[in-house]
Amino acid sequence: MKYNIKDADGNITNTIVADAGFVEANFEHYEEWTNPNPTPPEPTAEETARQWRDSELSATDEAAKIPDWPNRANILVYRQDLRDWPSTQDFPDTKPTLGE
Amino acid sequence: MAIILGGGGGSTSFPTIFLHKSQTWVPPQDGNIMIHVIGAGGSGCASSGNTTLQSGAAGGYCRKNSLAVTTSGSFTVVVGAGGTGGTNGADGVVGGNTTVAGTGLSSTLTANGGGAGSSSSPNYGAGGTAANGDVNNTGGAGTDFGGGAVGITGTGNTAALGSPPDCDVIGPSSLMGYGYICGESGGQYLENETVYDDDYGVHNIDSATQGGFLAGGGSYMANGAGLEYTIYGGNGGIGGGGGQSMNKRAALYSRAGNGGNGIVIIQYLPA
Numbered sequence: 001m002k003y004n005i006k007d008a009d010g011n012i013t014n015t016i017v018a019d020a021g022f023v024e025a026n027f028e029h030y031e032e033w034t035n036p037n038p039t040p041p042e043p044t045a046e047e048t049a050r051q052w053r054d055s056e057l058s059a060t061d062e063a064a065k066i067p068d069w070p071n072r073a074n075i076l077v078y079r080q081d082l083r084d085w086p087s088t089q090d091f092p093d094t095k096p097t098l099g100e
Numbered sequence: 101m102a103i104i105l106g107g108g109g110g111s112t113s114f115p116t117i118f119l120h121k122s123q124t125w126v127p128p129q130d131g132n133i134m135i136h137v138i139g140a141g142g143s144g145c146a147s148s149g150n151t152t153l154q155s156g157a158a159g160g161y162c163r164k165n166s167l168a169v170t171t172s173g174s175f176t177v178v179v180g181a182g183g184t185g186g187t188n189g190a191d192g193v194v195g196g197n198t199t200v201a202g203t204g205l206s207s208t209l210t211a212n213g214g215g216a217g218s219s220s221s222p223n224y225g226a227g228g229t230a231a232n233g234d235v236n237n238t239g240g241a242g243t244d245f246g247g248g249a250v251g252i253t254g255t256g257n258t259a260a261l262g263s264p265p266d267c268d269v270i271g272p273s274s275l276m277g278y279g280y281i282c283g284e285s286g287g288q289y290l291e292n293e294t295v296y297d298d299d300y301g302v303h304n305i306d307s308a309t310q311g312g313f314l315a316g317g318g319s320y321m322a323n324g325a326g327l328e329y330t331i332y333g334g335n336g337g338i339g340g341g342g343g344q345s346m347n348k349r350a351a352l353y354s355r356a357g358n359g360g361n362g363i364v365i366i367q368y369l370p371a
Binding site for chain 2: 002014015016017018019022023026033035036
């Protein structure tokens with residue numbers, strides 16, 4: 001457990017790791033610690049999907065720039081599918097796939 | 101709670117005792133002891149902006165070289181809590197102070213907590229100071245690249261690009277004893293790091309690495325395209341500062357590393 005130790009005016013003077021019994025026996029003013037920085041929200045399915053989409057686009061950047069890259073035609077189609085994906089009904093559950 | 105290790109070489113006559121939380125400590129045997137007091141680390145700042153933000157600093161290090169104790173003595177040990185990492189653009193939190201007072205000590209051994217990373221100037225977390233020991237070292241400050249480390253031989257290390265915030269004395273914990281303590285390596289700084297995963301292809305690592313014992317956590321800088329999921333600065337090890345996190349694209353998805361809690365280490369010494 002963590003406790004905020006306070007002075008007589010209620011100002012926090014220290015934050016310590018302790019059991020309740022130790023704090024009660026040794027300090028006059030204290031309070032149980034609460035996290036001042038709440039846990040950030042978990043990403044939504046849409047956010048996770050966009051992150052994956054962005055990563056896929058980033059990973060195929062080089063292929064899109066080099067004319068003789070293997071399977072380049074399909075990669076270009078795949079990249080366009082990735083860009084269009086958020087505006088389709090497949091988003092975010094069904095990911096675009098790269099043709100062979 | 102106290103964790104007891106046999107002294108170097110496996111001796112049980114000269115144990116090393118780790119006190120991780122506040123308590124009244126009574127020596128389990130008569131003898132001479134060395135007391136190491138380490139303040140808690142401050143936490144880093146989290147942001148989405150372009151401002152340079154900083155990591156948390158390490159706690160101070162205070163050492164009493166030798167004190168004669170008996171089983172009739174007692175000590176009040178207060179262990180500082182590490183700061184909780186800033187989230188969603190928030191500043192970090194300072195580390196708590198660790199103190200030891202009791203039989204045979206003329207003044208309270210004090211290792212103050214490390215400062216927090218902040219979005220306002222000065223935005224670095226200043227290292228925790230120490231007082232009333234035979235050795236009083238200031239913790240390493242926080243930087244862009246990671247939290248500060250505890251300094252055993254002098255002021256603690258700070259992180260730089262390519263140089264993690266290691267403890268200044270690194271070694272296996274099995275060697276701790278007879279007045280010798282050591283720490284571990286600091287967390288690595290990351291910037292737009294990517295990895296390959298069979299299921300999801302290339303994607304970003306979402307957390308900088310954590311600091312080892314007495315070392316600082318690494319920072320994470322999502323500096324380019326940015327990320328729409330949470331990135332994490334690395335937590336500090338015991339006494340170490342937490343790494344900052346900066347996600348330039350999404351303020352909601354940035355969480356800095358926590359500072360490590362403080363600790364008191366007591367080692368029995370040969371006569």
